[in-house]
Amino acid sequence: MEETINQGEKKLEADSNYTDSFGFQWNRFQHTQIDREKQGLDQSKQRFLAVTEWDKEDLRGKKVLEVGSGAGRFTRAVLEVTEAEIYSVDFSDAVEVNRRNNGSSPLLQIKKASVYDLPYPSQSFDKVFCFGMLQHTPEPQRTVECLVEMVKPGGELIVDFYPQKGWYTRIHAKYLARPFTRRMNRKRLLNWIESNITSLIGLYKGLHRIKLGVLTRFIPLVDMYNVLPSGLSKEEEKEWAILDTFDMLSPRYDNPQKMRNVVKWIRNYGLEVTFSGKKKYSNSHMVYFVKAIRPGTDSLAG
Numbered sequence: 001m002e003e004t005i006n007q008g009e010k011k012l013e014a015d016s017n018y019t020d021s022f023g024f025q026w027n028r029f030q031h032t033q034i035d036r037e038k039q040g041l042d043q044s045k046q047r048f049l050a051v052t053e054w055d056k057e058d059l060r061g062k063k064v065l066e067v068g069s070g071a072g073r074f075t076r077a078v079l080e081v082t083e084a085e086i087y088s089v090d091f092s093d094a095v096e097v098n099r100r101n102n103g104s105s106p107l108l109q110i111k112k113a114s115v116y117d118l119p120y121p122s123q124s125f126d127k128v129f130c131f132g133m134l135q136h137t138p139e140p141q142r143t144v145e146c147l148v149e150m151v152k153p154g155g156e157l158i159v160d161f162y163p164q165k166g167w168y169t170r171i172h173a174k175y176l177a178r179p180f181t182r183r184m185n186r187k188r189l190l191n192w193i194e195s196n197i198t199s200l201i202g203l204y205k206g207l208h209r210i211k212l213g214v215l216t217r218f219i220p221l222v223d224m225y226n227v228l229p230s231g232l233s234k235e236e237e238k239e240w241a242i243l244d245t246f247d248m249l250s251p252r253y254d255n256p257q258k259m260r261n262v263v264k265w266i267r268n269y270g271l272e273v274t275f276s277g278k279k280k281y282s283n284s285h286m287v288y289f290v291k292a293i294r295p296g297t298d299s300l301a302g
Contacts, residue, residue, distance in 0.1 A: 023093030068133030072098035153296025
């Protein structure tokens with residue numbers, strides 16, 4: 001039995017390699033994306049509410065599963081806008097960051113686990129959500145299958161992802177650079193970004209000023225105007241830009257998905273799709289997602 005456990009732990013360690021960049025990332029940027037409403041920074045909550053439309057009355061005493069928590073930006077949103085029991089999972093060392101950011105709540109349980117081996121019974125959650133993770137998994141279709149498996153009859157699944165809009169999606173600096181950057185030493189990549197971030201931001205903004213913003217897609221820099229929240233100080237803007245640029249260049253997997261494929265997978269695994277498309281939040285920011293329910297008894301009623 002002990003040998004079997006050890007083999008399982010070794011497999012978990014080997015399989016977790018694809019999430020190592022995220023563990024490194026969130027331990028380095030523990031608080032960057034965590035809402036600080038006193039400073040007017042609530043992008044995470046705005047995105048969460050725009051997609052879920054949840055509130056306290058909907059989910060009091062219900063069970064919510066979050067897969068791919070990162071540093072816990074959306075974990076905090078669940079805790080702030082609902083009274084649900086939140087079960088938060090990540091396959092990287094980011095779970096420790098989430099625990100530091102949110103772990104004091106009695107409504108929160110945090111576990112390190114793979115989406116392909118979730119430590120919960122099937123069909124046991126009223127709500128399941130997965131934000132910002134699908135494209136970073138090795139088998140997106142199987143990822144969807146595993147998420148669907150967790151939804152109880154009458155429960156809801158929400159998945160957002162990077163969209164594959166057309167052939168031009170991959171004609172972008174991050175996809176052109178990633179064959180090299182995803183193999184770089186993480187510290188070396190981060191150091192390169194930090195050393196060049198001021199010049200990259202200057203070039204990005206300069207191209208927009210002279211009406212050549214279309215060319216910014218060839219700069220290895222996050223989309224400053226459509227990803228970063230508004231109202232940041234110069235130092236905060238730089239920190240967010242470093243984080244999101246590292247996030248776009250370092251993951252082992254980055255596979256944008258066609259909306260119709262995600263919808264098809266969810267339907268094939270037995271859920272009814274209630275929404276598929278895009279929604280604006282926080283002024284100009286856009287998120288692409290699918291919502292679906294499992295037919296059966298409404299577990300959220302009464």
